[in-house]
Amino acid sequence: MPEHPQAGAILGLGIGAIILTSLTGLGFILGIVTIIMGSKARKEIEAADLGGSGKVTAGIVMSWISIGLTTLALALFGMFLALLMLL
Numbered sequence: 001m002p003e004h005p006q007a008g009a010i011l012g013l014g015i016g017a018i019i020l021t022s023l024t025g026l027g028f029i030l031g032i033v034t035i036i037m038g039s040k041a042r043k044e045i046e047a048a049d050l051g052g053s054g055k056v057t058a059g060i061v062m063s064w065i066s067i068g069l070t071t072l073a074l075a076l077f078g079m080f081l082a083l084l085m086l087l
Helices: 007-023 027-048 053-086
Strands: none
Touching (some): 027 053
């Protein structure tokens, strides 16, 4: 069964989102793009009976993790700033 042409790219973007989040904290931007592309590819895979759904799913999951880590980091930073203002 042929693979969706963007499956590898979506997996790579998901990995890139995790790396960018750990290095700069800006991986959420790439994560959002990957989730949009992955959702579209997932629909195309189901409609055309293509392979690569595992790669697409992995890319989407890594993107959600990237967004979650960025949100957690921002929340912790905000709490840290709030504690500094109380002192």
